Amino acid sequence: MHLDLVILDELGYLPFSQAGGALLFHLLSKLYEHTSVIITTNLVFAEWANVFIDAKLTTALLDRLTHHCHIVETGNESYRFHQSSGQAKARIKSREQAKQRASKEVIEEPF
Secondary structure, three states, X not given: OOOOEEEEOOOOOOOOOHHHHHHHHHHXXXXXXXXXXEEXXXXXXXXXHHHHOOHHHHHHHHHHXXXXXXXXXXXXXXXXXXXXXXXXXXXXXXXXXHHHHHHHHHHHOOO
């Protein structure tokens, strides 16, 4: 209650037990309208009931969380996956260019 900000990263990565979901609901209810909360998740709201098991609890939780909120959607592609894919593409391109240079050197050598 005395913090300015609470961050819950990767919410829904693992499902909560019923007791765990109730505890998180209780925490977020206490923080509601007193403390800023940032939640990161890959789940759409419709999938949250699978994480919290209890549909009524999930509805009440989403009601509180979305009352005074800003939703920032970054897209479906993971930033880490995008970054590693870019690095892999760069390595492949570098290898292909090295092979092309090596094959040109072999062809250009006098017999």
